[in-house]
Amino acid sequence: MTIDQLETLEMIVEKGSFKAASEHLHKTQPSLSVAIKKLEEEFDLQLFNREEYRPKLTPEGLVFYNWAKQCLYTFRELKTVGTELGSKKVEPFLTIVLDPLVRFEALEGIFQETVLSKHPTEMTFRSEIMSVGEELLISGEADFSISTKSSDNDMIESVPFDRVEMIPVIAKSLAKKHPGLTYKSLKQCPQVVVLSQGDKNSLLKKDAKGFTADSKKCFVTDHSLKHKMIVSGFGWGRLARNEVEKDLKKDLLIEIHDENIKPFTLDLHIMRLKHKPLGPVAKAVWAQLLQNATIKKSKRPTKRN
Known part of the structure; x- marks a missing residue:
């Protein structure tokens, strides 16, 4: 039994297939099959059910895999300690x-x-x-x-x-154009949202928090720009309470209170x-x-x- 064999077993289980594991480990599928076969032969133990389309651990294989994970964790800790005690120098x-x-x-x-x-x-x-x-x-x-x-x-x-409380706010100058600051009145007012990795769909799910995707959105590339645009009256959005306390006291921003536009915590x-x-x-x-x-x-x- 070798560490390479245990890491092969770990990756096959985690990735769900020999193909995905081989791509992650930068090894061929046949080499992974050989490693598992040798491991099974050493202990006369069947790790995977060959009748399944995807590799599925047998009951005995699951027990072996759980012990293998503990072994790998200890090995990696030891490797880290050895590196730090040995050749690891001051980081540039x-x-x-x-x-x-x-x-x-x-x-x-x-x-x-x-x-x-x-x-x-x-x-x-x-x-x-x-x-x-x-x-x-x-x-x-x-x-x-x-x-x-x-x-x-x-x-x-x-x-x-x-823990950061994110509260919905709007510039006082813009609030005058949307009486009541309700969900309905703000539907046509752009919500200023930070765009992450070009993925608008996943971002909307995380940022909307009760304000549906049918509202207008204004995407920005960083948080400081979001803050400036909201204070300047380009739209409403959620900002950290601690960063807008002064703006609220100066009456530059107004906190929005509506059941459909709730604060949330990060x-x-x-x-x-x-x-x-x-x-x-x-x-x-x-x-x-x-x-x-x-x-x-x-x-x-x-x-x-």
């Missing part, structure tokens, strides 16, 4: 992805003397909306991300950092790949991010009954 570059809604308390202390000033590491910060940060972690383009979490992923270590997480080796600077940055998340959590207001 680190990339952190930030959702535009991140409050900058998240980054407090990262540039302190004990972290960066003693090393030549260059930091790059990327502003990306929605779940793009998580995608960049998986692709290897980012080291850390503070953004929304799209789903549970065993590859990612995730720590809750902040959860921001600090994330990294679990098994990606960390050099000394990355370790220090991650430790600081975790500390900031703990402080942030302790400062959250208690909900009133």
